[in-house]
Amino acid sequence: xxETARTPEDTxxxxxxxxxxxxxxxxxxxxxxxxxxxxxRTVQGVLEDALATVFTRxxxxxxxxxxxxxxxxxxxxxxxxxLDLSPDQWAALTRPKRxxxxxxxxxxxxxLVRRLNGLAGADGDVVVRSVTVAPAGFDxxxxxxxxxxxxxxxDVDALRDPLRRGHTTWYPGRLDPAAMERGALRLLGLHDFxxxxxxxxxxxxxxxxxxxxxxxxxxxxxxASLQADAFCHSMVRAMVGGTLAVGEGRLTADELDDLRVxxxxxxxxxxxxxxxLTLTEVGYPDDDALExxxxxxxxxxxxxxxxxxxxxxxxxR
Numbered sequence: 001x002x003e004t005a006r007t008p009e010d011t012x013x014x015x016x017x018x019x020x021x022x023x024x025x026x027x028x029x030x031x032x033x034x035x036x037x038x039x040x041r042t043v044q045g046v047l048e049d050a051l052a053t054v055f056t057r058x059x060x061x062x063x064x065x066x067x068x069x070x071x072x073x074x075x076x077x078x079x080x081x082x083l084d085l086s087p088d089q090w091a092a093l094t095r096p097k098r099x100x101x102x103x104x105x106x107x108x109x110x111x112l113v114r115r116l117n118g119l120a121g122a123d124g125d126v127v128v129r130s131v132t133v134a135p136a137g138f139d140x141x142x143x144x145x146x147x148x149x150x151x152x153x154x155d156v157d158a159l160r161d162p163l164r165r166g167h168t169t170w171y172p173g174r175l176d177p178a179a180m181e182r183g184a185l186r187l188l189g190l191h192d193f194x195x196x197x198x199x200x201x202x203x204x205x206x207x208x209x210x211x212x213x214x215x216x217x218x219x220x221x222x223x224a225s226l227q228a229d230a231f232c233h234s235m236v237r238a239m240v241g242g243t244l245a246v247g248e249g250r251l252t253a254d255e256l257d258d259l260r261v262x263x264x265x266x267x268x269x270x271x272x273x274x275x276x277l278t279l280t281e282v283g284y285p286d287d288d289a290l291e292x293x294x295x296x297x298x299x300x301x302x303x304x305x306x307x308x309x310x311x312x313x314x315x316x317r
Contacts, residue, residue: 018090021134022064022081026126029166029275033071043070043126050119051083054112058088067140067282068147068231073274075167078148078281082140137291138284142298146210147231148281151224151240151272158220168221169276175247177214177222183246184212184224186257187239194263196238205232205263212239214247222247237272245269 024047032040036048044064052061062083070076085093094108109131116128137143152168154160155175161168187193187209194205211227224243226236242259245251251259251268259266285293 017085017087019082019084019134019138021132021138021140022083022128023130023132024079024081024126024128025077026075026079027166028070028073028075030123030125031072033074034066034069046120046126047081047116047128050116053119054115055085055089055092058092059086062089065139065141067144068279070277070279071274074277074279076279079279080140080144080282080284082134082138135287135290137287137294139290139294140282142294143284143290144230144282145285145293146227146229146283147279148211148225148227148283149231149236150278150280151226151236152276152278153222153224153240153244153272154220155222158216158222161219166275167278169273171244173248175222175244176249177216177247179249179253180214180222180224180243180247182253183243183251183256184214184239186253187212187260191260192263193232193235193239193260195259195266196235196242197232198234199265200233203232207232207235209239212243214243234271237274237277238269240272240276242269244272 026043028043030041031043034043036042036045044066048061048064051064055061062085064081064083067080068076070079093112112131113128116131121127152164153171153175154168155171155173157174160170188211190206190208192206193209197205199205208229209226210229211225213225214222215225216222224240226239228235242251242256245268246253246256255268259268284290
């Protein structure tokens with residue numbers, strides 16, 4: 001997108017404040033999920049604490065809005081968030097910097113990335129990869145066209161690498177990837193996924209599942225790739241669990257699809273553990289379509305009965 005080439009001077013922000021896009025990655029093993037929680041270490045918590053330190057002299061600290069809220073133990077390589085800076089915070093960030101000892105003029109955004117990683121990422125399990133000025137109309141939560149997840153499973157035929165144990169579920173049986181693929185393909189499309197979502201009062205479970213494929217990598221690890229416009233609470237891990245049951249022979253692809261049609265939570269399969277799940281990418285429209293997409297998504301969520309604070313994507317649980 002074109003915002004990657006924009007600089008602070010390109011915004012013409014003046015006295016109005018600015019929205020910034022943050023691209024980040026994290027290992028979820030040491031976090032109690034994305035969302036800030038009292039007395040618990042969360043991704044949002046450590047990043048907002050870092051932002052509060054950076055902007056401590058310039059009013060209320062910025063707060064983050066995220067594309068996909070992940071739960072404890074879930075990872076992200078392609079997470080996206082945004083924050084809004086006040087005019088004073090923007091002025092502080094972009095005020096002229098003194099050249100370094102070698103005469104290099106320091107970039108404001110590079111400095112912010114460096115400080116956030118030093119404060120929030122001291123343990124190395126969260127990394128801010130870039131900070132850019134967001135295009136007009138950009139909303140990390142409401143503008144996406146899709147979210148993409150990956151899930152890793154090592155059955156008895158796969159190499160079990162202890163260095164990746166926090167990112168791979170170890171399955172005690174032998175799985176049939178062809179059967180799992182058949183089960184996954186039966187779930188594609190626009191459906192009510194109530195059988196795979198934890199219920200929330202007034203919230204819809206209708207989603208468009210755009211991609212769900214399984215393949216076995218050279219080391220034998222089975223990897224699922226999933227993409228949807230949005231995922232409801234527990235949807236990815238439940239669908240993975242359902243196809244694992246198909247892969248073990250406890251369900252057929254037809255029976256899994258029958259469970260979807262029944263649109264009710266079931267004990268026929270077990271929701272897969274969090275540690276195998278990673279949010280890999282969030283897809284946005286072209287810059288000139290960002291605002292329209294955000295308006296469309298907000299309107300749809302309102303019509304479906306979501307509460308004002310609800311996120312359109314709540315998987316990773």
